[in-house]
Amino acid sequence: MNNHTVKKEVKIKGTPYQVWEALVNPQLTKQYFFNCEVISDWKPGSDITFIRKFLWMKYELKGTVVDIHPGKLLKYTLKNTGKEGSQSESIVTDTITFANGMTKLTIEDNVGNTEGAEKRFNKSEKGWDKVLGGLKELIENKNMF
Numbered sequence: 001m002n003n004h005t006v007k008k009e010v011k012i013k014g015t016p017y018q019v020w021e022a023l024v025n026p027q028l029t030k031q032y033f034f035n036c037e038v039i040s041d042w043k044p045g046s047d048i049t050f051i052r053k054f055l056w057m058k059y060e061l062k063g064t065v066v067d068i069h070p071g072k073l074l075k076y077t078l079k080n081t082g083k084e085g086s087q088s089e090s091i092v093t094d095t096i097t098f099a100n101g102m103t104k105l106t107i108e109d110n111v112g113n114t115e116g117a118e119k120r121f122n123k124s125e126k127g128w129d130k131v132l133g134g135l136k137e138l139i140e141n142k143n144m145f
Helices: 016-024 026-032 117-140
Strands: 005-012 036-040 047-054 057-069 073-081 087-099 102-110
Touching: 005 117, 016 026, 016 036, 016 087, 016 102, 016 117, 026 036, 026 117, 047 073, 057 087, 087 117, 102 117
Parallel strands: none
Antiparallel strands: 005 102, 036 047, 047 057, 057 073, 073 087, 087 102
8 A cells, every 4th residue: 555645845934933823823724724724722632623614614624633742743633534425534744843044844644545545645735735835925924913
């Protein structure tokens, strides 16, 4: 079986604190993460939910916080439900490092090996490019608050 893990990184002219806030603050995620607010109490084992509202429709993507070290690491699962009701789980790891006045955010998204993994991998790869570009723009243009 193939390992379907998307790995993306972006260097941002901002502090690790700013990047962290952009990852965990629902008012900020809404600005760059497909109009989704992220909701959690940010403790290992707690629920994490990405909520997107559009007109009268509400879309929720749910998972669990696996590991968290504020300003450094956020790891969580997300449940994926296919059109036929099939279930799979992604494991997303966000790692923040700082060097030479730049903050690097590395995202690893293991979409699993169940049926449809290749399609989820391709969709995830494109999605993370858009998300990371939006996050970088949000922080570097100081549109955070």
